[in-house]
Amino acid sequence: MPRTITEKIFSRHTGKSVKADDVVIAEVDFCFGQDGTSLLVIERLKSLGIRKIFSQRNFFAMVIDHSSPSPNQKISGIHNAMRRFSEQNKAKLYDIGEGVCHQVIPENSHVLPGNLICGADSHTCSYGALNAFATGMGSTDIAIILAYGKNWFRVPQTARIIIEGTIPDGIFAKDIILYIIGKLKADFAGYKTIEYAGSVVEKLSMDGRFTLANMSVEMGAEAGIMPFDKKTENWLSRHAGKKFAPVFPDKNAHYENIVEFDISKIEPQIACPHSVDNVKSIFEVAGKKIDEAFLGTCTNGRLEDLEVAAGILKGKKIHPQVKFIIAPASKKVFLEAVKQGIIEIFIKSGGVVISPGCGPCVGTHAGIPADKEAVISTANRNFKGRMGNPDAFIYLASPATVAASAIEGKIADPRKYFKDN
Amino acid sequence: MKGKAHKFGDDINTDYIISGRYKFSITDPRELARHLFEDLIANFYNKISAGDFIVAGKNFGCGSSREQAPLAIKAAGISAVIAPSFARIFYRNAINLGLTLIEADTGRVEDGDLLEADLSKDTIRDLTRNIKIKIRPLPALMQEILNAGGSVEYFRKHRSILKGNR
Ligand code: SF4
Numbered sequence: 001m002p003r004t005i006t007e008k009i010f011s012r013h014t015g016k017s018v019k020a021d022d023v024v025i026a027e028v029d030f031c032f033g034q035d036g037t038s039l040l041v042i043e044r045l046k047s048l049g050i051r052k053i054f055s056q057r058n059f060f061a062m063v064i065d066h067s068s069p070s071p072n073q074k075i076s077g078i079h080n081a082m083r084r085f086s087e088q089n090k091a092k093l094y095d096i097g098e099g100v101c102h103q104v105i106p107e108n109s110h111v112l113p114g115n116l117i118c119g120a121d122s123h124t125c126s127y128g129a130l131n132a133f134a135t136g137m138g139s140t141d142i143a144i145i146l147a148y149g150k151n152w153f154r155v156p157q158t159a160r161i162i163i164e165g166t167i168p169d170g171i172f173a174k175d176i177i178l179y180i181i182g183k184l185k186a187d188f189a190g191y192k193t194i195e196y197a198g199s200v201v202e203k204l205s206m207d208g209r210f211t212l213a214n215m216s217v218e219m220g221a222e223a224g225i226m227p228f229d230k231k232t233e234n235w236l237s238r239h240a241g242k243k244f245a246p247v248f249p250d251k252n253a254h255y256e257n258i259v260e261f262d263i264s265k266i267e268p269q270i271a272c273p274h275s276v277d278n279v280k281s282i283f284e285v286a287g288k289k290i291d292e293a294f295l296g297t298c299t300n301g302r303l304e305d306l307e308v309a310a311g312i313l314k315g316k317k318i319h320p321q322v323k324f325i326i327a328p329a330s331k332k333v334f335l336e337a338v339k340q341g342i343i344e345i346f347i348k349s350g351g352v353v354i355s356p357g358c359g360p361c362v363g364t365h366a367g368i369p370a371d372k373e374a375v376i377s378t379a380n381r382n383f384k385g386r387m388g389n390p391d392a393f394i395y396l397a398s399p400a401t402v403a404a405s406a407i408e409g410k411i412a413d414p415r416k417y418f419k420d421n
Numbered sequence: 422m423k424g425k426a427h428k429f430g431d432d433i434n435t436d437y438i439i440s441g442r443y444k445f446s447i448t449d450p451r452e453l454a455r456h457l458f459e460d461l462i463a464n465f466y467n468k469i470s471a472g473d474f475i476v477a478g479k480n481f482g483c484g485s486s487r488e489q490a491p492l493a494i495k496a497a498g499i500s501a502v503i504a505p506s507f508a509r510i511f512y513r514n515a516i517n518l519g520l521t522l523i524e525a526d527t528g529r530v531e532d533g534d535l536l537e538a539d540l541s542k543d544t545i546r547d548l549t550r551n552i553k554i555k556i557r558p559l560p561a562l563m564q565e566i567l568n569a570g571g572s573v574e575y576f577r578k579h580r581s582i583l584k585g586n587r
Binding site: 049119124137150154186191363384390 | 513
């Protein structure tokens, strides 16, 4: 029977040949929680009557990223409870300043092709960039995995998204995925895996593939998996250096649907308030005044994203009425950006660089907008109240569009900045 | 189960159910419940009576993995959420916490209707409109987890299920 990547990975992790829609108990390779979900994982583990976690060897990690460093005493208490649990159970803890979980986890070789990974955070699907099946779950599910090393799954059906064409100048992975979400909508891939394919996916850098995989959940997907190639292999040789077995789909694998896009003619894309699938082309929204610009997150806080933004901002000043906040995705990204002079460009332009982590993405600290303010952000969600104020308006765009908008004080087309050079 | 319908649209995300800003500051479920849907409808909590239903459109619960979302709904005294489809993480979380989810077409139900759900017969009756709606029954495992009151209770009793297979 020909199989999808998902069916192959679940077959490996159940020891038998499984197909989509089978309900199975599968072994999990690695799981983790962040500071918004880990305390509940710890509590649930107690309710399960478990005193010892399933394995101490590279099986569980926690990342302090969502409110990091802590903005108040309540959260400081949560962080300390995580630190205690990590010591008692010899579980790896990535403390304040290490970065966003979805950058830190793959950078520290917790993810390999063919793995089954579960995280107590919905954007765990990002690791599909490394040809793994990775999915977000709630704290109770992670506690069950931590207790038994397994959990139940319904093997998902797969939708295949083929992306073809040539990538226009000034267009980035973020524009491509926003364009696709705008067309397919928020519930397109409910309970499904998305397998990405096509020449554009091959051309994209690993950073770009992470951006695509990251936003799969905004179409309801359980996982978003990229093909394995030389680029994946090179990335892993820098970050992992372990043995692994990539997974390729069979030729006649069953896909519930196949959609193909040609992105040769797309413009910069903007997701408008208050939903991620409310996507417009730049010419429809250009000129809208903005009060805050945010560059960072697990979607677009990687080195390539910072490079693109710095390329536009070099030697320029941001608009005096704009608050421009930059949060590198991880300490490693931060350090590299310092070495390359990127951080200096941000600071000289008038930007505020904050510690690696989620920054203002989820509205707990570090840049909460005021009533009626408009924010342009490289994040993945623009729901009402997402950044901590239900009376603010959030627009999502590529790092290039965010940088151009920060300079002009309004939503701006970044393409002219590429022509100048 | 009998109660009033509180009607919502499609793609209701977890940030609307319970804002991300409370996911750190509040751990008591009853306190969380007071902020249920507050970014969408001010004072929503005061409009609920025990046993009421949340009735929504497709893809209910999309967005984050925060378990506080189904926890807040349950703690507010809602007896079940009825929607044509649920986002996957929310679906797992709700079942794990023992919050009943009912998959059914909700197009004809209006806000404030009086509903009666009979899970043994797979039907909902809209008593206000005098119509019958068919329920798509949950898979057996999920049914059993719900009956046990949630997955912690279920797996405490049935550890062998996770040991089996391999
Ligand atoms: S950066 Fe935003 S979307 Fe990513 S993990 Fe943090 S809060 Fe979630």
